[in-house]
Amino acid sequence: xxxxxxxxVERDRNWHPPAYAPGYKTSVARSPSQALVSLQTASASELxxxxxxxxxxxxxxNDLLLNFREDPALAGAAGLPVGERIIMFGRxxxxxxxxxxxxxxxMWQANAGGRYRHKKDAYLAPLDPNFGGVGRCLTxxxxxxxxxxxxxxxxxxGNGINTWRPAHxxxxxMGPSISTRxxxxxxxEGDPLIPLCPIVQTLNDQEAVETMVGRLDxxxxxxxxxxxxxxxxxxxxxxxxxxxxx
Amino acid sequence: xxxxxxxxxxxxxxxETASQTAGPYVHIGLxxxxxxxxERDEEIWSRMATSEVEGxxxxxxxxxxxxxxxxxxxxxxxxxxxxxxxxxxPEFDLEQAFNSFxxxxxxxxxxSEWSLATIxxxxxxxxxxxxxxxxxxxxxxxxxxxxxxxxxLYFEDETEANAAxxxxxxxxSPARRQTLIAKREELDGKVRYRLDIRLQGEGETxxxxx
Numbered sequence: 001x002x003x004x005x006x007x008x009v010e011r012d013r014n015w016h017p018p019a020y021a022p023g024y025k026t027s028v029a030r031s032p033s034q035a036l037v038s039l040q041t042a043s044a045s046e047l048x049x050x051x052x053x054x055x056x057x058x059x060x061x062n063d064l065l066l067n068f069r070e071d072p073a074l075a076g077a078a079g080l081p082v083g084e085r086i087i088m089f090g091r092x093x094x095x096x097x098x099x100x101x102x103x104x105x106x107m108w109q110a111n112a113g114g115r116y117r118h119k120k121d122a123y124l125a126p127l128d129p130n131f132g133g134v135g136r137c138l139t140x141x142x143x144x145x146x147x148x149x150x151x152x153x154x155x156x157x158g159n160g161i162n163t164w165r166p167a168h169x170x171x172x173x174m175g176p177s178i179s180t181r182x183x184x185x186x187x188x189e190g191d192p193l194i195p196l197c198p199i200v201q202t203l204n205d206q207e208a209v210e211t212m213v214g215r216l217d218x219x220x221x222x223x224x225x226x227x228x229x230x231x232x233x234x235x236x237x238x239x240x241x242x243x244x245x246x
Numbered sequence: 247x248x249x250x251x252x253x254x255x256x257x258x259x260x261x262e263t264a265s266q267t268a269g270p271y272v273h274i275g276l277x278x279x280x281x282x283x284x285e286r287d288e289e290i291w292s293r294m295a296t297s298e299v300e301g302x303x304x305x306x307x308x309x310x311x312x313x314x315x316x317x318x319x320x321x322x323x324x325x326x327x328x329x330x331x332x333x334x335x336p337e338f339d340l341e342q343a344f345n346s347f348x349x350x351x352x353x354x355x356x357x358s359e360w361s362l363a364t365i366x367x368x369x370x371x372x373x374x375x376x377x378x379x380x381x382x383x384x385x386x387x388x389x390x391x392x393x394x395x396x397x398x399l400y401f402e403d404e405t406e407a408n409a410a411x412x413x414x415x416x417x418x419s420p421a422r423r424q425t426l427i428a429k430r431e432e433l434d435g436k437v438r439y440r441l442d443i444r445l446q447g448e449g450e451t452x453x454x455x456x
Binding site: 004009011012013015016017018019021024025026027028029030031032033034036037038039040041042043044045046048049050051052053054055056057058061093094095096097106107108110116117118119120121132133134136170172178179181182183184185199200202203207208209211212232233234235236237 | 258259260261262263264265266267268269270271272273274275276278281282283286287288290312313314316318320324326328334336337338339340341345346347354370371372373374376378381383385387388389390391392393394395396398412413416417422445446447450451452453454455456
């Protein structure tokens with residue numbers, strides 16, 4: 001079968017954050033104490049994964065400026081969310097630089113004031129009646145994805161006495177198999193909260209932090225309309241196996 | 247720039263985007279109704295099989311428990327499993343009777359259980375020809391989990407296949423193998439398998455790297 005002659009580049013778990021990172025308090029009781037068991041022999045279980053070309057999407061699934069209204073009768077400017085209008089876009093490629101087409105990219109975020117439309121979020125900054133905070137799309141044939149949204153605000157959380165998350169957008173990407181599955185967060189270039197954040201600082205390597213920073217891209221912005229941030233996602237490289245079981 | 251050292255093309259290779267926790271509000275993005283958001287026309291959720299499916303319909307349920315023994319009430323789980331014949335069906339299509347992929351979550355409500363309505367998967371042959379016992383691959387995402395945890399659910403009533411499974415046997419401690427084996431229950435004539443996932447400490451679930 002087709003999947004049997006491929007492998008994915010081994011995940012570098014010193015590059016990713018460790019499970020146990022006490023600066024991020026919730027990780028203390030939610031990190032395994034035993035070593036991971038490495039699967040030495042590949043199988044379809046790990047080498048395959050879902051494809052979403054037949055998932056029916058709505059016309060505004062990737063447009064957070066238009067995809068939520070508490071009152072559907074609201075239209076035009078009255079129905080737009082408050083905040084900094086941005087395009088968030090980028091390319092999904094693998095570690096060998098190969099584009100990953102038709103893969104599912106999902107994202108979710110707080111509104112301009114740092115408030116999530118989630119029944120568990122009780123932060124005093126108000127909800128925006130015209131902002132939901134969820135998007136999804138498939139990458140195109142060349143691996144590009146695109147969302148239109150509002151730049152999220154930072155928000156406080158109960159980790160330290162005065163801990164604030166930098167502005168961030170949660171990003172989920174599937175890639176070609178469950179081995180490439182990844183959930184991360186996009187931060188915004190230049191945000192001074194990034195180096196203060198215990199979740200960002202679960203990473204040991206500053207270069208790894210840089211992989212999570214979206215860059216202002218004036219060339220892709222729309223004059224008199226919205227700015228653009230570029231965020232490329234790199235998933236594990238797909239290798240062919242040539243000499244196995246011989 | 248630091249490079250991975252395990253392959254000959256290392257110097258040409260990009261680094262994988264780093265992982266981050268899915269956080270406490272993962273449901274907004276991946277489980278909309280759990281967050282209290284209206285659902286879109288099609289969502290990826292926990293009903294992996296319809297009544298027209300070929301194979302034995304089952305429910306799989308469980309909890310997620312942290313190192314203090316407390317319920318994790320904000321986890322998102324993803325399932326990936328073969329069909330009754332042991333074949334993965336990559337194309338996700340809600341018009342089909344069965345999808346290999348599904349999602350579920352634990353919440354603050356009730357017993358904080360996740361559940362999937364699916365079928366019992368068939369055995370899958372590995373690339374070295376060895377046969378793995380029927381299993382469901384599970385990925386766990388939550389606040390406090392910096393990179394998702396990957397595990398497998400096996401079935402209690404597959405004693406022989408489990409004993410011969412090369413993956414279960416690769417786990418050194420036989421006692422730890424048991425952490426992956428779901429218990430069979432019957433409820434109103436329906437078959438249900440239960441697996442509690444313990445993130446840390448006593449009875450800690452085996453998690454895999456692959």
